[in-house]
Amino acid sequence: xxxxxxxxxxxxxxRGQQVTLSCSPISGHRSVSWYQQTPxxxxxxxxxxxxxxxxxxxxxxxxxxxxxxxxxxSEMNVSTLELGDSALYLCxxxxxxxxxxxxxxxxxxxxxxx
Amino acid sequence: xxxxxxxxSTLSVQEGxxxxxxxxxxxxxxxxxxxxxxxxxxxxxxxxxxxSNVGEKKDQRIAVTLNKTAKHFSLHITETQPEDSAVYxxxxxxxxxxxxxxxxxxxxxxVTP
Numbered sequence: 001x002x003x004x005x006x007x008x009x010x011x012x013x014x015r016g017q018q019v020t021l022s023c024s025p026i027s028g029h030r031s032v033s034w035y036q037q038t039p040x041x042x043x044x045x046x047x048x049x050x051x052x053x054x055x056x057x058x059x060x061x062x063x064x065x066x067x068x069x070x071x072x073x074s075e076m077n078v079s080t081l082e083l084g085d086s087a088l089y090l091c092x093x094x095x096x097x098x099x100x101x102x103x104x105x106x107x108x109x110x111x112x113x114x
Numbered sequence: 115x116x117x118x119x120x121x122x123s124t125l126s127v128q129e130g131x132x133x134x135x136x137x138x139x140x141x142x143x144x145x146x147x148x149x150x151x152x153x154x155x156x157x158x159x160x161x162x163x164x165x166s167n168v169g170e171k172k173d174q175r176i177a178v179t180l181n182k183t184a185k186h187f188s189l190h191i192t193e194t195q196p197e198d199s200a201v202y203x204x205x206x207x208x209x210x211x212x213x214x215x216x217x218x219x220x221x222x223x224x225v226t227p
Contacts, residue, residue: 104160
């Protein structure tokens with residue numbers, strides 16, 4: 001099976017702009033979670049989608065949003081970018097029907113905000 | 115919310131030695147504990163996990179132990195090899211957090227030949 005794919009792998013944006021990141025889960029997986037990884041804060045949970053519905057949300061401002069499509073692919077959007085949004089954004093795929101299941105990560109999208 | 119502490123932050127061992135990384139968690143309701151290995155430029159790779167109804171789990175050179183009473187779990191790597199060099203993360207999840215993974219800060223493991 002192919003692993004989790006994320007596009008683009010690298011992105012440079014300017015403060016105030018918005019950005020959309022994409023994630024394709026492992027075939028057959030219906031849950032997609034998003035995490036932010038920074039040197040200071042480590043890995044932090046953003047949100048989780050299952051069957052096109054947001055099932056769980058972390059403690060991030062409303063500028064961070066996401067959605068999931070009927071084929072389980074997911075996108076996350078960050079509006080009004082701030083310098084502190086520079087991070088590695090990771091998507092994790094899980095079978096999802098049963099909560100607390102193994103999560104498999106993609107390679108991430110490295111976002112740099114200037 | 116759940117707080118996961120991980121020690122040490124850096125660990126250097128010689129090839130062939132064992133490496134142990136320890137984590138503690140705060141939420142007694144946590145019931146799933148995965149370990150991830152992250153190499154430079156890559157996403158975290160799930161290497162082993164344990165659930166709260168099990169005390170120990172092994173997979174070749176890797177083992178994880180869980181002490182629910184003390185709320186700590188550990189990763190043991192035996193016969194380390196240079197390719198084991200990476201950053202290792204522990205995590206815990208619980209229904210209270212919607213099963214989102216709460217990660218430790220990571221341990222940078224260096225295995226020298």
